[in-house]
Structures are given as structure tokens and as C-alpha cells.
Amino acid sequence: MFNRPSRLCAVLLAGLSIAAGACAAGSDSRADAVRIVADMRRIVTPQGIEETRAVRIGGIDQWISVRGTDRRNPVLLMLHGGPGYVSMPTSWYFQRGWEEYFTVVQWDQRGAGKTYAANDPAKVAPTMTRARMLADAEEMVAWLRKEFGKDRIFVLGHSWGSSLGIQLAQRHPDWLHAYIGVGQITDAMESERRGWRFAMDGAKREHNEEAIRELASIAPYAAPGKPLALKDLYLQRKWLGRYGGAVYGRTGFDAESAAVKLAPEYSDAELRTLWDGTEFSSSRLLTDVLAQDFSVYTTFDCPIVIFNGRHDYNVSSSATAEWFAKVKAPSKQLVWFENSAHEIFNEEPGKTLVSLVRYARPFAEKAGDVAPQ
Template identity: 50%
Template sequence: MSGCMMKRIPAVLAIAAISMFPAAPVLADEPRQTFTRAEVAGIIGDIQKIVTPDGVQEQLEIPIGGIRQWISVRGRDRRNPILLVIHGGPGSVEMPLGWTYQQGWEDYFTVVQWDQRGAGKTYAANDPALVRPTLTIERMVADAGEVVQYLQKRYDRKKIFVLGHSWGSVIGLSLAQRHPDWLYAYVGEGQLLNGDDNERVGYANTLKAARQAGNAEAVRQLEAIAPYPDTDGGTPLEKVRVDRKWSGYYGGLAAGRSSLDWYGNALEMSPEYSDRDIAAIDAGTAMSLRALLPQEARLDLTGMTTFATPVIIFAGRHDNTTPSENVAAWLPKVQAPFKKIIWFENSAHMIATEEPGRVLVHLVQDVRPFAGNDLPDR
């Protein structure tokens, strides 16, 4: 390829062209280019930039429940139905992780990521001492309702879709029962129903896996926290950490993976988050867990079986964080205009990032049709 031709094509295409030919070896002592977090985030942000004429891409700090809370709104056509994602944890924000899986969603939905009270950007925007006493399940459900009403008003919508993940499925399911007139349908991913059953089943599965693997250290640590959960219904955070450590090691968080290092690395590259926001994640998670885990331990939504909105469950076959056998046993008792469980055979708890293609297909084929014709003209 002549130098003249090289000058006529963009640098990116030139690199692609050059890659077809053998390259000169790189010497071991030759300097390599490195990037800062901000530079990486900028590259990712540029790739996922919404450029369509009817698209929407905005981050908003909005007044919810007496404090400042943050949402991210992204979609390539603002006439698409809104999908509100309610993250898990407590405190495990999805906004800085969305870049890894939701670009396809943005062709079919206007996707809203919400950092809940005490989490992520919302944690950083408020005085933690004032927020800490307000961290209750009831307050969080009320916050979710206010977020939905805000979206209805700002984007002129009567209804939206809600997807609740893990801890967020507690908020989402409660919202679906209380305000079915606000929702086209509810999607539960890693649905949490009963705190005691969730911990008991997950712990038993993890201990069984450790014993079958002959992992003496894992067995020792797990047996040391027995009884788990405590007989008085409590679930001390220190015990939860031991359980989650080994559950994650045996693929109960992400199938086939022994850690969530990839998850943490993805968060740090987020174009949605500043360095200050990244630094706030751990502090917000710690505060949220200590305040909300005792409430979650006493939680029981298994009696919540009557809904006036469709209920769709995304269940990871290998999920041992919110064991899928629990929600599979509950769903047959549910009365709803429509109900369905969709199994993800290669996923555990992090379904959206583990099987992003299949999640997109099911959102489009099984969820979006419930919006029907109740959309602005195209």
C-alpha cells in the first residue's frame, strides 16, 4: 500500500488495513501507550453516544423523597417505551455498568438507570448523615413511585416498564402491586421474595458445592457462620460476606466465574461516572447494606400473589445469590393478566451481563409487546 493511499483514508481505516499485513515485532523495552481512567471512559462514551435525531441522552439530578437523586436516560428514539431499571445491592448501582449491556436495549426502549437513595451518584449528592435514617424499604418503594411519576410527566407517558434486579426486585414487585396502572409490565431479574428462605437455600447450596469440591477452607469458613441465617432471623453483614465470598467463588453470582473482578473493573471505566462518583460507590454500598440488610432479612413477599399487571421473571439457572428455585416455586401461585418465567441456562445472578444477547431478545419479544399501540406516532 502506497503512502499516497494511506493519506487518503481515515486513520482508523488505515490501522485496519495495516492489520492485514505482518507487523514488525515489538521490542520488550519499547514504550507502550497507557490511558487514564478518564481517557478510557471518554472513548467508551464516544462509542455509545446517542446521535439519532429523535434520541435522548441525559443525566438528571431530580428531587425525589426530599433529597437529590440521579437518573440516566438513554435511547435512540424517545418515542420508544420507557424501561426503568431498579438496581440491586442494596447499593449495587447499575448506571456505571449499563455501558456493558444496554446499547441494544436503547434501540427498542428509552432506558432509565436510577441510583437509589444511599447509592452511587445519589449518595455523593447528599449528606450521608441525613440520608442514613431514611433508608427503609417503604421509603425506597415510595422513591421508586416518585421516579415513575417524574418520568411520566417529563416524557409525557401514561405507563412505563420496570425491571427490578435482585434487591431492586423487592422495590419493583411492590411497585407493580401498588401501582399497576403505571406499568405496562414488570420484569423481575434475580427476583428476591423471602429473606430467610433466600439465605438458607443459597447457603446450603454453597456448602454442598464446597464439600463436593473438597475445599476444606471453604467448608471451614462456611460452617463457622452456622446457623445461617441466625435462628432469630438476623443476617449479620459479616456472615453475609462469608456466604457471598464462597457463593461467588462457586459461580453463584456469575456462572463459571470465581470472582466479580470484571464487574468492578467495568464500573471504573464508566463514562456515566466521574472520579468522585466512582469513589462514592463503596461508601454508599456499605451504608446501604448496614441499614437495609436487617430489613431484607425479615422480608417476606411470598404472599404477594395477585397482580393487575403482567409479571415476567428472568431466572438464571445457576443463580445462588437469589436462588431461582424459590421464584420458580412461587410463580405458579401468582394470578396476573400474564405471567412467565424465562430461564437463562448460562447465567447465575448477573443475567444482563452474562447473556446480553438473549436478554435483549426476550425484552423485545416477550416484554415490549405489552406496550401495544399506546405509543406516540412514528
């Protein structure tokens, strides 16, 4: 029984210790903490939906979670970043409020998260192409529209996922209430160059000779017409993250990486392979997507909403804003998050919720695709 506050705190602290990597707690401490998280966010409403399941997409089983307090609300599919950096594991933290206004679908894409764990990597590896990933996204949207009886849904693409989302918006505007881009990729190589400059400026301000030396060793970084080596990208990201260009006011993703250990959707075995999936996906897709220029897509036939972190240098928010000024769409909205870098929904979860309700949901309301009030 966990009805005493001291016992409850002890269980939570034990779970958090495991999340941070400490192994001294009891073997069941993660399970206890996860049960608390799962019970706190349990969907209890009559029209609610709360399920984690595999869907056959692109010839393999791909895992999704579907959560919402009323399945008559509009469907919102989140395309995670990375490639391979799944958002389902931290959705327990940032997503619960969304579920009162949307039926939210988290999807572990091909080669990532639970989907990576459920399939033979050797068989999946030859299929890890950007074309196949986009085809998977099209299949997933089509499946959701049929499964929930919806003419249109929302697609939210984050970082790598925004490269898929922007193309979905181009190809299938009639499938979408609106496209929502978060950390939207535009001219990827220009974004990389701006990120390198940010990191170098930070290193010089701090008189960090190690950082200056390492960053200088990869200059000219992301030079036009030159392929970007993965090792150079990782080095740039090392120092970009150190100076808060990935998560504002922090020196990287450590807090988020630890928080995945409290994800109720994942077994211990799936957590053990989580970062393997990230590496598997990134090594096959990342340099290819960063060679693309998505800023050529400027005309859309569906509404476009962009959430932009003021301090985002992981994907340059200034480059995104410059692209957005050229966008033509039936409706467009750029929302700045002044206290965020690249992980907006984790950095400013309250403003993310308010912005989704204010700038996105009205398109579904106008179409009559919301639960009765």
C-alpha cells in the first residue's frame, strides 16, 4: 500500500534514481514508479481511449500509443525527431493536457523505440530510406483516418519528423486539418552552419580551448557541395548542446534521456534497446536528410502552424523564420517560444498546450470534428 506520503515519496525517488542511472535501489523500484505515473494519467472518461498496439505499416509491425479523453476529438499524430529519437517515452510528462482536446497518437517509426525492438534489425536495415519513411507516414495517416472515421487529422512533425510532415502537407493537404511544425527543418545545411557558429561563439565567450580546437578541426563545417560526415555532425552537436542550443539553459538532453525510464509503455527489455534504435536510425538517415533543402516548399493548400524555439540552434529557428516569411497557405501562424530551444514541448509544456488549442484546434472545430461540449 502506498497511501502514506513518506512511502509515496520514497517510491518516486527510487524510480527517479533508476531514471538517473543509479542502480542501488531495489529491483522493483522502477516498476513501482511507473505504476504511479500510469495510474495518475489513466484515461477514465466514457468516450476515452488509452491503448498501445502494433499496426502493420510498410510490411512490418509498428507501435503506436493512442490516448484521449474523448475519441470524437480530432486526431493528432506526432512524428518524432531523431531520426530514431522517439517522443513516446517522455509523453507521460508533456502530453496529458493535449489529451483533453485531441486524440493523440505517438508512433515509434521504423527502426526506432518499440518498433525497433519488435523487428529484426538486419531485415529492416535495407528499408531504412527517406522514401520508405515517408511512405510509412502516408500509410499511418491513411490508417488513422480510416480507423477513427476522420476525413482529416492533424500532423505534428518535430525535427526529423518535420521533414516527413512538410512533405505530407505538400502531398496530401486534403488529409490534414493543419500541419504543425516544431523545430521545422528548412535549409538543413544552412541550419548546420548557423549551429556551428553558435557553438563556436559560445566556446570563445567561455575561452574553452578544447571546444574551440575541436570545432575548428571540422571547419569549414557543412560547406556547400560537400557531404556532411556523421562524426563531424556529432562533434558540432556536442558543443552546440553544451551551450544550450538544444535545450535552453541546459547542457544537453540528460534530463529527457533519464525521464524515458518512467515511460509506462516500455518494458525493461525495450528500454535496453532504445538507444540502439536511435543509433540504428540516425546512422542510416541523418546525413541524408541534412543534405536536403526543404525551404523549396513554400506553397501549401492546408493551414501551416509553426512552433519556433527562440534559442533553437539544433535546427536553426532563424532559418525557419526566414522560410516562414515566404510561405503561402490558406492560413499560417508562427508562434515563438521565448524560453525554449529545440525541445519545445518539454521545455514549455504549458505554452505548447495553449498554442495547440488556440492555433490548431479551431480548424477542427470549424469542420465539426470535435467532441460535443
